[in-house]
Amino acid sequence: MKINIIITLFGFLPAMVFAQQTVPISKAEVLGKVIQQNNKLKIGEQQVLAAKGDYNQTNAVFLPNITASHSGMATTNPLMAFGFKLNQEILTQADFDPNSLNNPSQVQIFATKFEVQQPIVNVDGIFQRKAAKAKWGATQMQLARTGDYLSLETEKAYMQLQLAYKSVAVLESANKAANENLRLANNSFKQGYLQQSDVLAVQVRVAEVENQLQYAKSNVINASEYLALLMNEEVSGVLKPTDSLMVSSEINAAENLSNSRADIQAMEFAAEAYKQNYKADKMTFLPRLNAFGSYELYDDQIFQADADGYLFGAALTWNLFEGSKRFGKTQKSKAEFNKANLELEQYKAESQLELNKAKRMFQDAKNNLKLTELALEQSKEALRIRTNRFTEGLERTTDLLSAETQFSQKQLEYFNTVFQHNYALAYLQFLTKNN
Numbered sequence: 001m002k003i004n005i006i007i008t009l010f011g012f013l014p015a016m017v018f019a020q021q022t023v024p025i026s027k028a029e030v031l032g033k034v035i036q037q038n039n040k041l042k043i044g045e046q047q048v049l050a051a052k053g054d055y056n057q058t059n060a061v062f063l064p065n066i067t068a069s070h071s072g073m074a075t076t077n078p079l080m081a082f083g084f085k086l087n088q089e090i091l092t093q094a095d096f097d098p099n100s101l102n103n104p105s106q107v108q109i110f111a112t113k114f115e116v117q118q119p120i121v122n123v124d125g126i127f128q129r130k131a132a133k134a135k136w137g138a139t140q141m142q143l144a145r146t147g148d149y150l151s152l153e154t155e156k157a158y159m160q161l162q163l164a165y166k167s168v169a170v171l172e173s174a175n176k177a178a179n180e181n182l183r184l185a186n187n188s189f190k191q192g193y194l195q196q197s198d199v200l201a202v203q204v205r206v207a208e209v210e211n212q213l214q215y216a217k218s219n220v221i222n223a224s225e226y227l228a229l230l231m232n233e234e235v236s237g238v239l240k241p242t243d244s245l246m247v248s249s250e251i252n253a254a255e256n257l258s259n260s261r262a263d264i265q266a267m268e269f270a271a272e273a274y275k276q277n278y279k280a281d282k283m284t285f286l287p288r289l290n291a292f293g294s295y296e297l298y299d300d301q302i303f304q305a306d307a308d309g310y311l312f313g314a315a316l317t318w319n320l321f322e323g324s325k326r327f328g329k330t331q332k333s334k335a336e337f338n339k340a341n342l343e344l345e346q347y348k349a350e351s352q353l354e355l356n357k358a359k360r361m362f363q364d365a366k367n368n369l370k371l372t373e374l375a376l377e378q379s380k381e382a383l384r385i386r387t388n389r390f391t392e393g394l395e396r397t398t399d400l401l402s403a404e405t406q407f408s409q410k411q412l413e414y415f416n417t418v419f420q421h422n423y424a425l426a427y428l429q430f431l432t433k434n435n
Contacts, residue, residue: 021237044143058129074108089307112297124283131276141266161223162245174408271340287318362424
């Protein structure tokens with residue numbers, strides 16, 4: 001007995017949840033919240049900032065590297081002790097005595113040092129900087145395309161919520177009609193006009209409609225929760241669209257794929273990054289020219305500076321051979337560059353194919369919409385006629401049930417076709433959107 005009660009409660013759970021407070025919301029409001037609050041977009045923004053950070057690191061190709069240090073040392077090493085005194089400018093004639101030179105007493109020194117390293121010519125670094133900039137551009141385009149996709153997904157989810165509410169309305173109407181038919185059937189049975197089997201058939205129809213209605217209410221809750229997830233927002237109730245599900249107006253879609261689409265631009269930026277990395281690896285075979293300089297302060301007391309000196313110069317370095325490591329790295333970067341170009345061409349071809357399919361899908365949806373409109377009108381008129389004849393006792397119960405079932409089915413098919421039409425149009429806009 002307890003198990004049956006629990007099962008019954010679970011069966012009524014969608015209706016109980018559906019009965020809670022509804023929260024009206026427009027499509028524009030949903031889209032605005034998704035753009036502002038969606039976690040995928042926030043993650044993409046952080047990826048853009050990370051790529052920008054990588055690019056800013058390449059400023060080191062032009063800007064100097066400056067360091068400062070303060071150190072203290074003590075020694076009895078003959079060579080170092082003489083050097084410490086020399087740096088402190090405290091050498092005397094007595095320090096040249098062989099005994100003092102060979103066996104010096106402990107000498108301490110405190111040194112403050114400022115060093116500057118200035119890149120002058122680092123060709124590989126310049127190309128690495130270009131590669132980092134291209135990568136940054138790729139992440140920006142990826143973020144833009146993610147926004148486009150989420151807009152499409154939001155439109156779809158909102159239309160699914162609209163469709164779910166339409167299904168509930170249709171099935172509630174069908175449920176009301178089925179219960180009225182059941183009342184009429186019971187009256188006719190009491191008067192001897194119908195058999196018990198006819199009444200049972202109507203009861204089965206009522207149960208079927210109630211079951212479908214229960215599923216439709218569950219779909220409303222599911223669609224509402226998904227929209228709340230896209231908005232990254234907790235909703236105290238069930239969302240209800242303020243915009244009705246209507247046939248969207250058509251657009252003039254582009255015939256061919258546009259290279260200015262954000263995802264294609266992202267792949268072009270990625271290919272450019274691989275190209276610049278390849279050039280950078282080739283430039284490692286060239287020498288580097290860097291300037292350097294330092295200013296030093298010495299004393300035998302901490303944080304004092306009785307003696308000072310400076311040093312500056314430039315160095316031309318050329319790494320001639322690294323055990324074929326650079327050859328292998330250049331070969332790898334060239335292969336990655338070629339691979340990126342091939343992937344770009346393949347992606348463009350697949351995107352054009354997807355665009356062609358989307359156009360055909362939209363055309364099929366338009367044709368299907370016309371068909372379902374006619375079928376809905378025909379089933380509505382047939383139900384009206386059979387209902388009138390059944391009320392007058394001129395129609396069989398099975399024929400009325402068949403007409404009622406067909407009308408509710410055609411209503412659901414029509415609204416589902418409107419959804420398919422609108423989504424096909426939105427998807428076509430998504431595929432042809434330029435940035």
